[in-house]
Amino acid sequence: MLNHNEVDLNNCDREPIHIPGQIQSHGFLIVIDHNYTIRYHSDNISVFVEGIGNNLLGRSINDVELLIGQNEPKDFISQLISFGKKNGFEQTNPFTTDVQGNPFYLVISPTDDYYLLEFEPATSDLSIDIQKMIGRSISEMLADKNLQHLLDNAARQVKQIIRYDRVMIYRFADDGHGEVISEAKNDDLDPWVGLHYPASDIPKQARELYKLNLTRLIANVHTAPSKIITAADNSIPLDLTPSQLRAVSPIHIQYLKNMGVDSSFSISLIYKKELWGLIACHNYTPRFIDYKSRESSKLIGQILSSALEFRQDEENQQITQRYKVAIDQISKYLLKSISIEDALTQQEVTILDTTNASGVILLYENNTIKIGQTPNDNQIEDLLNWIKDNLGDSFHFTNNLSSVYPAAAAYKDIASGLMISVLSREMNEYVLWFKPEQIQTIKWAGNPEKPAEVAANGLMQISPRKSFGEWTQKVSGTSINWSNEEIKSAARLREEITYAINQKASAIRLLNDKLKQAYEELDAFSSTISHDLKNPLSTIKSYAQILTRNGNLEPKTQRIMERIMVGADKMNVMINEVLDYSRIGRSEVQNKRVEMEPIINDLVRDLKVAYNAPDAIVNIGDMPDIYGDPVMIAQVFANLISNAIKYAIPSGTPTVGxxxxxxxxxxxxxxxxxxxGIDIQYLPKVFELFGRLENARDIEGSGVGLSIVKRIIEKHHGKVWVDSELSKGSTFYVEFFYKHNI
Structure with missing residues (x-):
């Protein structure tokens, strides 16, 4: 129990719902290890299997399975497990059997150390055959291309199939709270469309489980769960993540009771491997749906998820194309002999067209150019001072500026949303996009603050709210969110501007003294790395190698020595890459026509061997020649192709184009x-030195390779940019120009 100071909504996110220690009582559970010995089971087995006893721990499943499946062949459970291990348990689940004359389904779920054997009735409270209705319902559900109509259709079809009193399409927002965006209900029920529910109603760890288990049934909130028993000396709680019968959090049970709901059923909706929402079904009397019917319902969720992804991608593609056309046009302006400012702000297409902002400011060469609705000059000056003092990143965005910079509240009707692209922090050059405040009136289903209440023992505890009457909240100071497409567009625009600035820099922006000083420091740094770091590193590795030859070392000490050598090798690689990076800046480009076909073919062959990826699919298209330095060009493609193979290997079927x-x-x-792939918030930083991404921490790399690529491309007066989506992959673009265009 929690004391008063510990009670907050974060406690819901920490509730260990995957190890509840009990199951729903409409079925029973036996858990066996890989030797088929029973290690856990639910305490309600004797309710379903007469004469089986109350304690099966330590017995072989082969000894008790005849009491469970009296009409099954000997060792049928071990045979099912062997078949499932070879062909996949989706081929065996559910296995239809009988438990003392009653039809039951057996569902087998493997875990790291055990097999969960779940037995549940093969009968349903539904009077119809769901599987026969699925095909027609899906056809009707997908008939309309409008996204809202699609969702409305889906809710109606699911209600018609499972006959629950209320079927809702429930969508999660970025902060985890949900909204009912469509529903089909009995006529006597109040409508819930438009109601919002706080994130604590379905906390984070529950949302993660919905991604793994695509359906979830709570058959009867009024039945007592059955406890899971294990040996007295086993203190490890049983992980029920893959379980169908997993018991429900007491907080959630009370939550449903407070709503008057006796049974619930949900189908997960997945968008790009993340939980987009749920088909949430409520019934005001108990309702049991058998496993096969739940699996058929899961098919509806999977097809609706695919339809959602297609519709959403279609919309995103249209937006992306609009921004791409704008940037391509701006790029042409920048390549002409007009000034940077005029190219970005004075043409038919401007930097305002690259996002959905209502205003934009370009700060360049001590000039401030405004387009659309922007703060006034004094407000801009103060905002820039705050940016310089508080934001170190080269790219930043927020849809609630006044929450981090309170002075912005004075002009929130113009700039509640801000996106910043830093062109040069030293020269105070930025692009700032603004979005106006969008006042929202959010209708919550009851007060979203989950209250604490005094328990019988006098301590405070989290308690689900009891009232679900509409509770209105007015949200101000926020703008429409910056979309992924806008962020990608802004990142691409910065690359185009940087390229144009670099092209013109030789005539108007050379800072000779600082450049000279920087090169001198870089030379000194390179020398320090070569001598002061590499020599001691070689010594460390040599001593470690000598020690490993000592046959008397304990295994643990031997492993430590091996780790020292591996660490020394990694550090040596990083030092060499930093040296490469510094040398490129001082190297002269030896321009000539570079034949790309043999370079690419050799790289692909060698890198497949280096990464032990013989099955990697590499699709090679046209390979036109490039005008540039052969050694540097080979280094660019070695880095990019190496990254493509390396980061595609976790996909299981690495495919590179x-x-x-x-x-x-x-x-x-x-x-x-x-x-x-690359998280959208890190996309503008991928070419920065040591720019390792969070999702790549477990993959070998130094964070220098892409910086080297960018430096080489800049030496060739070319361009490099990237487009990527998390878990979907990345595409890098490198552009080289003909000799007469350099």
Missing amino acids: IAGKLTETGVIYTISDNGI
Whole structure:
């Protein structure tokens, strides 16, 4: 129990719902290890199996299975497990059997150490055959291309199939709270469309389980759960993550009771491997749906998820294309002989067109150019001072500026949303986009603050709210969120501006003294790395190698020595890459025509061997020649193809695409993969030195390779940019220009 100071909504996020220690009582559970010995079971087995006894722990499943499946062949459970291990347990689940004359389904779920054997009735409270209705219902559900109509159709079809009193489409927001965006209900029920529910109603760990278990049945909130028993000396709680019968959090049970709901059933809706929402079904009397019917219902969720993804991607593609056209046009302006400011702000297409902002400011070469609705000059000056003092990143965005910069509350009707792209922090050059306040009136289903109440022992505890009457909240100071498409567009625009600035820098922006000083420091740094770091590192590795030859070392000490050598090798690689990075800045480009086909083919062959990825699929298209330095060009493609293969390996079927195409001014190569992708918030930082991403921490790398790529491309007066989505893969673009265009 919690004391008063510990009671907050975060406690709901920490509730261990995957190890509840009990199951719903409409079925029973036996858990066996890999030797088929019973290690856990629910305490209600004797309710379903007469004469089986109350304690099966330590017995072989083969000894008791005849009492469970009297009409099954000997060792049928071990045979099912062997078949499932070879062919997948989705091929065996559910296995239809009988438990003392009653039809039951057996569902087998493997875990790291055990097999969960779940037995539940093969009968349902539904009077119809769900599987026969699925096909027609899906056809009707997908008949309309409008997204809202699609959701409304889905709710109606699911209600018609499972006959629950209320079926809702429940969508999660970025902060975890949910909203009912569609429903089909009995006529006597109040409508819930438009009602919001706080994130604590379905806390984070529950949302994670919904991604793993695509359906979830709570058959009767009024029945007592059955406890799971295990040996007295076993203190490890049983992980019921894959379980169908997993008991429900007491807080959630009370929550449903407070709503008057006796039974609930949910179907997960997944968008790009994340939980988009639920088909949430409520019934005001107990309702049991058998396993096969739940699996058929899961198919509806999977098809609706695919339809949602298709519709959403279609909309996103239209937006992306609109921004791409704008940036392509701006890029053409920048390549002309007009000034940077005029190219960005004075043409038919401007930087305002690259996002859905209502205003934008370009701060460049001590000039401030405004387009659309923006704060006044004094407000801009104060805002810039705050940005310089508080934001260190080269890219930043928020839809609630006044929450981090209170002075912005004075002009929230113009700038509640802010996106910042830093062109040069030293020279105070930025692009700032603004979005106005969008006042929202949110209708909550009851007060969203989950209250604490005094328990019988006098201590405070979390308690689900009892009232679900509409509770209105007015939200001000926020704008419409910056979309992924807008963020990608802003990142691409910065690359185009940086490229144009670099092209013009030789005439108007050279800072000779600082550059000279920077090169001198870089030379000194390189020398320090070569001598002061590499030599001691070699010594460390040599001593470790000598020690490993001592046959008297304990295994633990031997492993430590091996780790020292591996660490020394990694540090040596990083030092060499930093040296490469510094040398590129001082190297002269030896321009000539570079034949790309042998370079790419050799790299692909060698990298497949280096990463032990013989089955990696590498699709190679046209490979036009490039004008540049052969050694540097090879280094660029070695880094990009190496990354593509390395980060695609976790996908299971690594697939890489390499292709070049001729343009009016040069050649553009694309290197794509189906790997782990890049989180949208890190996209503008991928070419920064030591820019390792959070989702790549477990993959070997130094964070220098892409910085080297960018430096080489800049030496060739070319361009490099990236497009990526988390868990979907990345595409890198490198553009080289013809000799006469450099």
